[in-house]
Amino acid sequence: MSALLFSTFDVSRQVFYRSGLAAAIVNLKPIVPGHVLVIPTRVVPRLADLKHDELASLMASVQHVGRIIERVYAADGLTIACQDGKAAGQTVPHVHFHLLPRKLQGDHFANNDDVYPALERAEGELSGALRRVPQPLQMDADEDRKPRTLEDMETEARWLQTFFEQAENGSGSEEVHTKNKVD
Numbered sequence: 001m002s003a004l005l006f007s008t009f010d011v012s013r014q015v016f017y018r019s020g021l022a023a024a025i026v027n028l029k030p031i032v033p034g035h036v037l038v039i040p041t042r043v044v045p046r047l048a049d050l051k052h053d054e055l056a057s058l059m060a061s062v063q064h065v066g067r068i069i070e071r072v073y074a075a076d077g078l079t080i081a082c083q084d085g086k087a088a089g090q091t092v093p094h095v096h097f098h099l100l101p102r103k104l105q106g107d108h109f110a111n112n113d114d115v116y117p118a119l120e121r122a123e124g125e126l127s128g129a130l131r132r133v134p135q136p137l138q139m140d141a142d143e144d145r146k147p148r149t150l151e152d153m154e155t156e157a158r159w160l161q162t163f164f165e166q167a168e169n170g171s172g173s174e175e176v177h178t179k180n181k182v183d
Helices: 052-072 112-132 150-169
Strands: 015-018 022-026 036-040 077-081 097-102
Touching (some): 015 052, 015 150, 022 052, 052 077, 052 150, 077 112
Antiparallel strands (some): 077 097
16 A cells, blocks of 8 residues: 655554545544544645545545544544644644544543643644654654554554444444553
8 A cells, every 4th residue: 555644754554544535544642542633645735725526535534434433432422623724723734634532421621622722732743743753753742642652553553444444344333342542
């Protein structure tokens, strides 16, 4: 399979889902278990720069990945966010959607709106963090969220990929083994 870039960074080992024009990758520093990114396969800085077919594929992928991530992480909903442009807090010049599984009870964010400052901090750290991880990936750390190793992310990506394979094969839709923490 061809390499996948997130801006200039090779994130091929983090991929757990691919459609023709979009992909989903595990996050180096998730703010909740199951926090993933969905990106177009072509490096495109802004949402308005996407071609119509890319936009359709990206949004269909957000929907599909979200549905499965929600099931896998036993979530009751999702926070889906996209910072579009530097003024909006985007630090990596590649369109990306954050998908965060959320729970009605026992959620990481007791006050629902606390997720937004956490996302803003995470996005603000993303570009610098990507530069500091040994290639093919790089990212920065703060005291609360340590970057994971490439091996850890690859293991999670392979695990998540099994749920997408089950969905494609029409099996496993009734029985999903959930993961309650990020390794």
